[in-house]
Amino acid sequence: MPEPARTEPSRPERSDADRAADHVAIDGLTERLLPALMAKLSATGLGELEVREGSWRVRLRRPADGAVRDKRASERAARTAAGHHAPPPSTTLAMTPVGPGRDGRDGRDGSGASGDRRIVATSPAVGIFQVAADKRAGTRVRAGDRLGVVDMLGVPQEVVAPMDGVVGASLSESGDAVEYGQELVVIEFATAAAPAPEA
Amino acid sequence: MFRKILIANRGEIALRVLRACRELGVEAVVAYSEADRESLAVQLADEAICIGPADARRSYLLAPAVISAALVTGCDAVHPGYGFLSEDEGFAEVVAAHDLTFIGPRATVLERFASKEGTRRLLGDHGLPTIPGSDGMLRDEMHALGEAERIGYPVLIKPSAGGGGKGMRMIRTPRELESSLKVCRSEAKAAFGDDSLYLEKWLDETRHVEVQVAIDRYGHGVHLGERDCSVQRRHQKIIEEAPTPALGPQARQELAERAIRAVVEAGYENVGTLEFLVDRSGNAFFIEINCRIQVEHPVTEMLTGIDLVATQIRIAAGEPLGFSQADVRFDGHAIEFRINAEDPAADFRPGAGVVERYHAPGGPGIRFDTHLYAGYEVPPFYDSLLGKLIVWGPDRETAIARGRAALAELVVEGLITNVAIHQAMLANESFLDGRMTTNLLDRVGSAAFLAAAARS
Numbered sequence: 001m002p003e004p005a006r007t008e009p010s011r012p013e014r015s016d017a018d019r020a021a022d023h024v025a026i027d028g029l030t031e032r033l034l035p036a037l038m039a040k041l042s043a044t045g046l047g048e049l050e051v052r053e054g055s056w057r058v059r060l061r062r063p064a065d066g067a068v069r070d071k072r073a074s075e076r077a078a079r080t081a082a083g084h085h086a087p088p089p090s091t092t093l094a095m096t097p098v099g100p101g102r103d104g105r106d107g108r109d110g111s112g113a114s115g116d117r118r119i120v121a122t123s124p125a126v127g128i129f130q131v132a133a134d135k136r137a138g139t140r141v142r143a144g145d146r147l148g149v150v151d152m153l154g155v156p157q158e159v160v161a162p163m164d165g166v167v168g169a170s171l172s173e174s175g176d177a178v179e180y181g182q183e184l185v186v187i188e189f190a191t192a193a194a195p196a197p198e199a
Numbered sequence: 200m201f202r203k204i205l206i207a208n209r210g211e212i213a214l215r216v217l218r219a220c221r222e223l224g225v226e227a228v229v230a231y232s233e234a235d236r237e238s239l240a241v242q243l244a245d246e247a248i249c250i251g252p253a254d255a256r257r258s259y260l261l262a263p264a265v266i267s268a269a270l271v272t273g274c275d276a277v278h279p280g281y282g283f284l285s286e287d288e289g290f291a292e293v294v295a296a297h298d299l300t301f302i303g304p305r306a307t308v309l310e311r312f313a314s315k316e317g318t319r320r321l322l323g324d325h326g327l328p329t330i331p332g333s334d335g336m337l338r339d340e341m342h343a344l345g346e347a348e349r350i351g352y353p354v355l356i357k358p359s360a361g362g363g364g365k366g367m368r369m370i371r372t373p374r375e376l377e378s379s380l381k382v383c384r385s386e387a388k389a390a391f392g393d394d395s396l397y398l399e400k401w402l403d404e405t406r407h408v409e410v411q412v413a414i415d416r417y418g419h420g421v422h423l424g425e426r427d428c429s430v431q432r433r434h435q436k437i438i439e440e441a442p443t444p445a446l447g448p449q450a451r452q453e454l455a456e457r458a459i460r461a462v463v464e465a466g467y468e469n470v471g472t473l474e475f476l477v478d479r480s481g482n483a484f485f486i487e488i489n490c491r492i493q494v495e496h497p498v499t500e501m502l503t504g505i506d507l508v509a510t511q512i513r514i515a516a517g518e519p520l521g522f523s524q525a526d527v528r529f530d531g532h533a534i535e536f537r538i539n540a541e542d543p544a545a546d547f548r549p550g551a552g553v554v555e556r557y558h559a560p561g562g563p564g565i566r567f568d569t570h571l572y573a574g575y576e577v578p579p580f581y582d583s584l585l586g587k588l589i590v591w592g593p594d595r596e597t598a599i600a601r602g603r604a605a606l607a608e609l610v611v612e613g614l615i616t617n618v619a620i621h622q623a624m625l626a627n628e629s630f631l632d633g634r635m636t637t638n639l640l641d642r643v644g645s646a647a648f649l650a651a652a653a654r655s
Binding site: 057125126127128152153155177178179180181182 | 233248249250251252258263264266267268270271272297385
């Protein structure tokens with residue numbers, strides 16, 4: 001059946017110029033202000049930061065699941081200080097990287113327990129997994145190192161090592177569809193008592 | 200028809216959509232947050248995929264995660280349920296851009312009806328009476344004060360986006376308006392990401408009556424009668440019923456016919472609900488359209504025997520409606536009680552916890568749509584709806600009697616629920632006489648309401 005012609009009344013409200021101005025403002029905040037605030041929040045012990053700029057207000061709150069997040073924040077800070085690149089700021093709010101691993105837990109089951117001397121890096125997003133080419137089994141990694149990415153609708157989300165150690169078994173292969181929190185790469189503890197293969 | 204549908208929601212509605220998919224012979228994948236791993240929808244689904252953490256902004260509200268989940272599981276359509284992304288035209292557009300079908304109106308249609316203020320104007324042009332209100336969105340304080348003066352106090356501040364009472368406030372004086380604008384803007388911004396506000400004349404002692412419509416993509420539409428949702432607490436519906444006791448059969452039919460004519464002319468498609476406020480004299484004013492399946496849809500299903508979720512899915516798949524207005528029959532009376540994890544004795548404070556014991560009511564005319572089971576841990580992150588008890592009877596008195604019996608049978612232990620407020624309502628004279636107005640509960644206060652019911 002053909003579709004009848006329908007009236008297309010214009011939508012009143014805000015002008016294109018208003019919208020464009022908002023978009024510029026949001027881009028500015030996202031690219032400039034947010035990374036700076038995130039660094040500040042990570043570096044301090046503060047729970048929450050709020051900044052007003054023009055008619056915009058940005059509030060950053062540290063998630064309630066303190067311990068793991070704090071640890072990760074310090075890991076990231078340490079990584080940045082050590083000269084590694086911080087993850088690039090995302091350009092749209094909706095695409096903000098969702099961060100490493102599952103909230104408050106590093107492994108789905110007991111495999112993360114310290115007694116096992118291994119921990120599993122989990123998926124930060126739902127999408128397609130790609131293993132980092134330079135992180136084969138046996139490679140020594142530091143907490144926060146990129147082990148691969150999960151492509152969520154064209155935006156790569158980093159899979160990072162939850163601790164210092166040696167890359168072990170890969171539980172998913174490149175090209176696999178993975179869900180949020182799925183276990184992807186095993187990291188074995190590397191201590192003085194149990195040196196990593198190449199050490 | 201679709202091959203596989205991603206259900207991008209949680210709770211009872213995820214289950215409701217899953218059941219509709221089963222009935223239609225369509226595969227379904229339930230998308231869930233970490234907090235919902237043990238949910239009934241996830242357990243009953245053939246396939247489920249975790250899309251993010253408990254925080255809805257990083258799971259159920261994160262469009263890229265939802266769409267990515269649909270793509271990696273091989274779905275060809277996304278059902279948004281209600282709330283979350285269900286009325287987000289931007290989301291509908293991105294869904295379509297990935298060759299997936301958004302189960303609801305197409306993005307172009309959603310966009311046309313996205314602004315409440317614009318929709319009032321559009322449907323006003325197509326013959327629906329509207330409440331006197333501000334000329335467009337409020338630009339600033341001066342504009343707001345001027346418009347409020349013109350409309351006459353009291354006025355109601357309303358956000359252009361969203362619903363559920365967030366960002367809404369009744370204002371009696373210019374001074375109150377000055378102090379409330381900012382708060383309402385930030386509430387609207389936080390809840391809907393859009394801080395545009397407008398003003399409406401405040402109508403006292405109103406009834407909330409809404410008309411359910413279903414329109415296919417070829418402009419063929421029917422109304423499925425109206426529902427009365429006057430029992431509210433701070434603009435949140437608690438009890439819904441059909442037919443409305445506020446209007447006689449003739450007035451009900453006229454309202455529904457006017458509504459369907461206007462939305463078909465305005466180019467709406469799929470299922471939707473037009474909300475009206477009805478004043479003491481029986482005048483109905485159009486307030487807004489909901490472009491999605493609604494929480495209270497079962498009330499209409501009980502009366503008409505039409506499966507609204509299946510109809511919604513079939514329309515989105517491009518199927519013709521397949522029936523006409525003459526085929527729609529209305530039989531009896533139905534009432535829905537929203538069972539929430541809220542404490543009516545403590546100002547409806549929401550609760551969470553483990554369901555220790557659970558028993559669902561049964562018998563003739565009883566339907567209980569819920570995601571509860573014994574041992575289920577209700578997560579604290581989302582809305583407090585635990586289930587919907589829907590009772591049907593050949594007339595309102597029978598429906599009320601069945602409602603009383605069913606509420607008494609319902610067992611949910613381990614959590615505080617609002618069952619007491621429903622029982623109190625079924626002992627309230629205004630309700631029993633069908634004279635309830637939207638301010639009934641707020642005016643009396645829930646504690647006083649419960650106490651009065653206990654005395655009677």
